[in-house]
Amino acid sequence: xxxxxxxxxxxxxxxxxxxxxxxxxxxxxxxxxxxxxxxxxxxxxxxxxxxxxxxxxxxxxxxxxxxxxxxxxxxxxxxxxxxxxxxxxxxxxxxxxxxxxxxxxxxxxxxxxxxxxxxxxxxxxxxxxxxxxxxxxxxxxxxxxxxxxxxxxxxxxxxxxxxxxxxxxxxxxxxxxxxxxxxxxxxxxxxxxxxxxxxxxxxxxxxxxxxxxxxxxxxxxxxxxxxxxxxxxxxxxxxxx
Amino acid sequence: xxxxxxxxxxxxxxxxxxxxxxxxxxxxxxxxxxxxxxxxxxxxxxxxxxxxxxxxxxxxxxxxxxxxxxxxxxxxxxxxxxxxxxxxxxxxxxxxxxxxxxxxxxxxxxxxxxxxxxxxxxxxxxxxxxxxxxxxxxxxxxxxxxxxxxxxxxxxxxxxxxxxxxxxxxxxxxxxxxxxxxxxxxxxxxxxxxxxxxxxxxxxxxxxxxxxxxxxxxxxxxxxxxxxxxxxxxxxxxxxxxxxxxxxxxxxxxxxxxxxxxxxxxxxxxxxxxxxxxxxxxxxxxxxxxxxxxxxxxxxxxxxxxxxxxxxxxxxxxxxxxxxxxxxxxxxxxxxxxxxxxxx
Numbered sequence: 001x002x003x004x005x006x007x008x009x010x011x012x013x014x015x016x017x018x019x020x021x022x023x024x025x026x027x028x029x030x031x032x033x034x035x036x037x038x039x040x041x042x043x044x045x046x047x048x049x050x051x052x053x054x055x056x057x058x059x060x061x062x063x064x065x066x067x068x069x070x071x072x073x074x075x076x077x078x079x080x081x082x083x084x085x086x087x088x089x090x091x092x093x094x095x096x097x098x099x100x101x102x103x104x105x106x107x108x109x110x111x112x113x114x115x116x117x118x119x120x121x122x123x124x125x126x127x128x129x130x131x132x133x134x135x136x137x138x139x140x141x142x143x144x145x146x147x148x149x150x151x152x153x154x155x156x157x158x159x160x161x162x163x164x165x166x167x168x169x170x171x172x173x174x175x176x177x178x179x180x181x182x183x184x185x186x187x188x189x190x191x192x193x194x195x196x197x198x199x200x201x202x203x204x205x206x207x208x209x210x211x212x213x214x215x216x217x218x219x220x221x222x223x224x225x226x227x228x229x230x231x232x233x234x235x236x237x238x239x240x241x
Numbered sequence: 242x243x244x245x246x247x248x249x250x251x252x253x254x255x256x257x258x259x260x261x262x263x264x265x266x267x268x269x270x271x272x273x274x275x276x277x278x279x280x281x282x283x284x285x286x287x288x289x290x291x292x293x294x295x296x297x298x299x300x301x302x303x304x305x306x307x308x309x310x311x312x313x314x315x316x317x318x319x320x321x322x323x324x325x326x327x328x329x330x331x332x333x334x335x336x337x338x339x340x341x342x343x344x345x346x347x348x349x350x351x352x353x354x355x356x357x358x359x360x361x362x363x364x365x366x367x368x369x370x371x372x373x374x375x376x377x378x379x380x381x382x383x384x385x386x387x388x389x390x391x392x393x394x395x396x397x398x399x400x401x402x403x404x405x406x407x408x409x410x411x412x413x414x415x416x417x418x419x420x421x422x423x424x425x426x427x428x429x430x431x432x433x434x435x436x437x438x439x440x441x442x443x444x445x446x447x448x449x450x451x452x453x454x455x456x457x458x459x460x461x462x463x464x465x466x467x468x469x470x471x472x473x474x475x476x477x478x479x480x481x482x483x484x485x486x487x488x489x490x491x492x493x494x495x496x497x498x499x500x501x502x503x504x505x506x507x508x509x510x511x512x513x514x515x516x517x518x519x520x521x522x523x524x525x526x527x528x529x530x531x532x533x534x535x536x537x538x539x540x541x542x543x544x545x546x547x548x549x550x551x552x553x554x555x556x557x558x559x560x561x562x563x564x565x566x567x568x569x570x571x572x573x574x575x576x577x578x579x580x581x582x583x584x585x
Contacts, residue, residue, distance in 0.1 A: 073370075077531045202372075203533075227383055227425075232404065
């Protein structure tokens with residue numbers, strides 16, 4: 001009886017490969033050794049399960065521990081990195097926080113526009129195709145081309161302002177409001193911090209680049225170009241010295 | 242015999258001058274190979290005591306000038322500074338004063354060796370800060386500006402082409418690292434491809450730290466995994482243990498042109514490493530602990546890289562974690578990287 005039990009036990013734990021060549025089974029005395037080991041390994045395995053493999057000490061646990069407490073930074077700020085930057089405040093209505101974007105009007109070469117233009121934009125329109133254009137170098141490549149005109153974004157009535165689709169005049173320093181009319185998801189991400197770049201540093205106060213700091217509003221797509229450097233292996237392949 | 246041999250070795254190490262004299266006088270009497278001439282040389286009591294005294298005196302003098310607190314930094318030569326540096330302890334065990342002292346020594350050693358002045362900091366972690374990083378794989382376009390900025394900021398060797406960051410090019414529709422092209426050589430972004438960058442993920446449970454046999458690498462309070470380059474023995478266990486290919490071995494001492502050297506350095510960050518130690522991304526510890534962004538974040542022209550304090554509920558990184566679908570690599574390993582990927 002004991003013999004049968006053992007052989008059954010053995011069969012349950014070994015592969016049938018050993019019997020293919022005509023051997024009835026492994027002699028029981030030999031088979032017993034591995035089975036004992038299996039038992040011990042099983043016990044060890046159980047013991048190892050009692051200690052958790054994943055302790056809850058990841059970054060999320062630390063964040064939970066912190067709760068909603070705001071952090072007070074001692075002697076650390078991103079101000080020293082943005083000293084040369086003129087800043088404009090932006091409110092993020094979603095969580096009622098404030099952050100800064102670079103001043104735009106100071107960066108524009110020909111601002112204010114009344115240095116050159118005395119008339120409103122609506123009165124500058126001409127049907128003459130050979131007429132001289134004030135901004136001949138600006139190429140509009142935004143959307144597919146037919147939808148937008150100068151006056152979609154620039155105010156018809158006052159050259160110093162941008163405009164929304166409801167003709168509300170918008171300051172050049174708040175140009176993101178014009179972009180947000182169509183690009184609502186990007187605007188949401190930008191306000192939160194997932195889209196765009198932080199200038200200065202990670203420490204508060206937050207200073208972020210605004211839409212027009214990265215995208216030329218007339219040709220907003222970033223262009224394809226060669227990488228700034230090549231990969232190590234590629235350099236060796238090209239220049240095997 | 243053993244006593245004799247020991248004395249001779251002492252003498253040879255500390256004061257070569259008397260040994261040279263005595264060896265010369267004995268060499269004609271006793272022919273033999275170098276071992277016999279130097280080590281197995283018969284020695285009478287008088288010459289032994291003479292040599293030993295001279296050796297002790299020079300040794301004591303060197304020690305005195307090297308370890309003396311009264312002799313100013315300027316009076317110390319490069320050799321004595323090296324001597325002190327050699328016997329310093331593990332950075333983790335140093336008191337703040339010892340940290341300042343080693344940093345001062347390193348600055349002085351650089352000045353004596355290269356003529357230029359550098360500033361090395363031993364600044365500790367900022368309170369209530371846990372650094373986190375997010376990488377937008379819809380925004381990265383493979384421009385590789387981050388790698389250039391990283392090399393410049395971290396004073397990496399210009400010849401050996403070691404880089405902390407890797408940018409992988411994937412065909413859209415899968416994310417198999419074995420099928421990724423790391424050697425892309427064309428205008429970017431390529432149609433139908435996306436780009437993903439990897440570097441050290443600064444895990445909360447870093448496997449690399451556990452395997453270090455000399456405790457030369459550890460996780461700082463602000464979550465940055467750092468290396469004490471002077472304590473590292475270069476065994477590369479950590480490189481084998483890292484599941485993310487985050488660590489690099491320094492095959493050559495960094496040769497950086499003086500005008501390209503980043504002078505603002507940190508002991509655990511971008512100071513000039515030795516040959517044969519491990520190094521890796523430190524989230525630019527010399528910058529981040531002062532509130533600045535790492536060099537890669539600053540250089541990225543697409544805004545794909547976001548860095549900040551995970552414990553600050555108003556930080557941009559927290560907004561990304563709470564509002565975007567984020568994932569990490571090999572999350573099932575339980576390493577808890579503080580480096581998340583997300584899509585628009």
